[in-house]
Amino acid sequence: MxxxxxxxxxxxxxxxxxxxxxxxxxxxxxxxxxxxxxxxxxxxxxxxxxxxxxxxxxxxxxxxxxxxxxxxxxxxxxxxxxxxxxxxxxxxxxxxxxxxxxxxxxxxxxxxxxxxxxxxxxxxxxxxxxxxxxxxxxxxxxxxxxxxxxxxxxxxxxxxxxxxxxxxxxxxxxxxxxxxxxxxxxxxxxxYEMDRSLLHLQGYIYQNFKMDESGAAYVKITLEILKEFGVTATETSLLVSSLGNVKGMKAWVIFIEEETEIRVRLRSKGPVINELAKEFGGGGHPMASGATAYSWEEADRVIDRLIEICSS
The missing domain is CATH 3.90.1640.10 (inorganic pyrophosphatase (n-terminal core))
Known part of the structure; x- marks a missing residue:
């Protein structure tokens, strides 16, 4: 080749x-x-x-x-x-x-x-x-x-x-x-260096993520939260792996709201999640994938599917 x-x-x-x-x-x-x-x-x-x-x-x-x-x-x-x-x-x-x-x-x-x-x-x-x-x-x-x-x-x-x-x-x-x-x-x-505003948002993520007993976790970052911390949606890419050190967590998703869509960033320490990403118009690696949601209701369906995957 x-x-x-x-x-x-x-x-x-x-x-x-x-x-x-x-x-x-x-x-x-x-x-x-x-x-x-x-x-x-x-x-x-x-x-x-x-x-x-x-x-x-x-x-x-x-x-x-x-x-x-x-x-x-x-x-x-x-x-x-x-x-x-x-x-x-x-x-x-x-x-x-x-x-x-x-x-x-x-x-x-x-x-x-x-x-x-x-x-x-x-x-x-x-x-x-x-x-x-x-x-x-x-x-x-x-x-x-x-x-x-x-x-x-x-x-x-x-x-x-x-x-x-x-x-x-x-x-x-x-x-x-x-x-x-x-x-x-x-x-x-x-x-890897971050502005102070991004570190403050990272602190928000640590304080506000939710984790199911299955080991699936999520956090939602709305437009209002981005504005509050003075961070752009693009800059949040540096925070995707933040939850990887949480004990007992198998996989997680971080939702980043934009004007017309919601970025879906999936990461895993074991369960395969790229097939889940494909279900929502995305894709990627077995342990690191991305997709797009167009409403918070659709985002909740991503969470439900992630819990199913982590429970199986």
Missing amino acids: NSQIIDTIKQFDTIIIHRHVRPDPDAYGSQLGLKYLLQHNYPTKRILAAGEHDFTLDFLDFPDAVKDADFEGALVIVTDTANTERVDDQRYLQGTKVIKIDHHPNDDAYGDVVWVDISASSASELVYELFTYGQQNEGWALPNKAARLLYAGIVGDTGRFLFPSATQKTFEIAGELIKYDFDRTALYNGM
């Missing part, structure tokens, strides 16, 4: 890399890490990163301003995105050929070339694997800024190597990446 991807890359002068909406460190890490990897090894090619920027990821990097004309005759690579609805910037369909590189279940097998490995901790891990193949067979080198981004993506998607998705291979790759020249302390600060 790596050889097919590299052979395809060689055929195009313009390559546009996409990732999913509401990006996280692995979305940026795999997308922008791949961008700098390809720019370094194919300096005559035009490599662009598409998608709307998330200000919470300023510390990582920024995507490019991609024009409609850029897609003409371009190769499109989509990283870390399970289904077509979640691709940030639907103009990806205007490219000549699409490559999918992902580690989520391949329920939506879009793309002309598809590389999906659900055993990988992250899409960033897969990009590193692509690099090692290119290094051995094409003489590729990995620039420091690409190494930094790939490392951030792995750290983000493994919860600082605490999640079961962090395999021996993951640790070996991380060990190789830290040999490159970048400031890990500054990177960790960017990923």
Whole structure:
């Protein structure tokens, strides 16, 4: 598969890399890490990163301003995105050929070339694997800024190597990446430091979550609560794992109300919850998924289903 991807890359002068909406460190890490990897090894090619920027990821990097004309005759690579609805910037369909590189279940097998490995901790891990193949067979080198981004993506998607998705291979790759020249302390600060307002909201979550005897838990963050604490819905992504240290908890859901919908963020320490996410128009990993509800009544149905799953 790596050889097919590299052979395809060689055929195009313009390559546009996409990732999913509401990006996280692995979305940026795999997308922008791949961008700098390809720019370094194919300096005559035009490599662009598409998608709307998330200000919470300023510390990582920024995507490019991609024009409609850029897609003409371009190769499109989509990283870390399970289904077509979640691709940030639907103009990806205007490219000549699409490559999918992902580690989520391949329920939506879009793309002309598809590389999906659900055993990988992250899409960033897969990009590193692509690099090692290119290094051995094409003489590729990995620039420091690409190494930094790939490392951030792995750290983000493994919860600082605490999640079961962090395999021996993951640790070996991380060990190789830290040999490159970048400031890990500054990177960790960017990923995990919080404003005081966000910490206050975290305190609200600890004080107000509800847990069923089954080990299922939930907390609802309304628009009024977000306004009270001066926090945006996007910023709350840093708080999703907050309840993971609660003793006796099996799985939890945090609801974040927006103007037109309610974000449903599911996490688990055992029960598989991505099938539940699919029931509500979402998806993801067995232990970390997301979905959308359009009323608090629908949100309550998510809670009921989570309790059923934790009780079985």
